[in-house]
Amino acid sequence: MNWWSRYGVPYLIAFGLSLGAAVLGAGASGVEGREPLAPLQPTGYLNPARVALGGQLFSDPILSSMNRLSCISCHDLTKGGTVNERRTVGYKGRVHRFNAPTIFNVGSNYRLGWRGDFTSLEEQNEKVLLDENLMAATWPMLLERLRNSQVYSSMFQRIYGHPVDRGDLLDALATFQRSLSTPNSPFDRYLAGDTNALTSKEVEGYRLFKDYGCASCHQGSNIGGNMFQKFGIFSPPPIGDSESDGDMGRYTLTGQEADKGVFRVPSLRNVAVTAPYFHDGRVSSLPAAVQIMARSQLGRTLTANDTDTLVAFLKTLTGEYNGHKLEAASSTRHD
Template identity: 60%
Template sequence: MKSGDAPVEARQKHSRTPHWLRRYLALCTAGLVLSLAISAIAATNAAVDGREPLAPLRPPPQLDERAVALGKRLFSDNILSADQNQSCMTCHDLASGGTQHTARPTGQHGQAYRFNAPTVFNVGSIYRLGWRGDFTSLESQNEKILLDEDLMGVTWPVIVDRLSQNQSYTEAFEEVYGHQPDKRAILDALSTFQRSLVTPNSAFDRFISGDSGALSGLEVEGYRLFKDYGCASCHQGANVGGNMFQRFGIFTSPPQGSSSGDGDLGRFTLTHNPADKGVFRVPSLRNVELTGPYFHDGRVTDLSEAIAIMGVSQLGRKLTSDEIKALLAFLKTLTGEYNGSKLQALSSAKHY
């Protein structure tokens, strides 16, 4: 073979490759190089200017204090349930992390609901509400909960009639809204109160705002792991989650839970897209040490166990005991203050 044969043969093979395919491969290669370059630049810039995947939680916005007070009263009143035997506060106890420390709440007919009750704290700044992300407004979610036969099980005529027969409520609605109780005003009062339930000034908030001494060495290490291992890619922003979807079980299926009915199907029950089976809204990790049991069906009561499960199922990584300890320490720094006092697990232990 002559020395020039191989290059000629290669050129002949190259010439037999369709032009569109050569162009497509070249564009793919260029796109990959550009993507890597942009990622590297972004990472460098983030390191230089101090940007973080998480942000401090801000105080609640300016709200009508009269509407907040009325909403708080409604939130804790059994008058909103069909049998008048439970209130919103039953499942979202503000003295206990804004949730109920059972795997899943019990509805009007004594049956366990398909999903764990998420905390109501900081719910006003979460875009996607409900474990399946059913709702994008508190008003629509509140209406669904009130009318759901498996939860409050009431109807609008009943709610409006009960409140209209109550002189104290009619006077309060007249003062706040200028008219008698109706659907719009009831939902507005409930939602306004919920928007006031913000828990800022956690140790992590102070740290991310510039107070380097707010966290211990172990807590800082936990935050480093949280970022380096990719937890912050889903649990991001000021709420440390709450605004995107992810499959529960990316690398391996998590241990079997206790859901009933279609609870494990996730967004599939809404979209009917097979790709959405097992896809849920990523929950906020704010105050997470106080909001167990964990996951959509409340299958785990211990936060360390939940961390270990997330490592294997979501990260494809078996976390060591030291890593779990550090991550747990970091997550506990996300516990904030409500009305100027740090949230405490005052009654959680007795519920497990």
């Protein structure tokens, strides 16, 4: 089965559905025309006690085998929901296969992980907890620690009505992660009808984003996160880390030739504060990342002005968390 047969037709169907939803959202907001992107929707009701419990666990190294790492070790909520490293280092000094993606707006992704391994936060969280190079825990270890903790045993009993079990822990973490929405970006305000939210240059960047075809994959309210795409459609991207098989993409899961170099399309929300970029963090400059994507995915060489204009639009996708605009982690040069 070739790449187009495996992924192309489903892409068109998915894009059509997302476009329909976006058109409805744009129509309601007063923005003229058919819009492939939609405002970020408010998070639905989440049990506040479970959110609070999940947030406490998210920052607690009790979930790692050596009590050294927590979820925020790779997903810093005070910055962009990630860390400014190409690929983080796990237990015993082994570098992770992929760059740590932002955790913000993860509840709006249908596919999770760079290879789109999972469609459920609970399933992905379990994998992270048990992975020997991530948290390296076991279920007996986790449950014993939490039941022996006066604080956690009391919280789980009060919130779930019984001693902590596997499902409760996964539910608490996933509920907190679903709360990590970053609304009120300038672009969201623009789509909602505030024509003063974007400058003329930023609006022009949005036009280029649509006209050049970026929105064919980065679409919907999360501006990506739901589809698969081959990295290097028109030309091979720059060579990544030769010591990692991460460039193989979904092939490392499926063994199918058509899946070589295929990845989940990431969300572009908050992209200006989540460097470095791509599955292996090979580039720290957003303009450089835009130029690579234009050449490899669109078969287009951008002018300096077009690059600058597209970057200006992408910067309008930075939202707020707890009422504060997101900021990038300390800059470290990677390219």
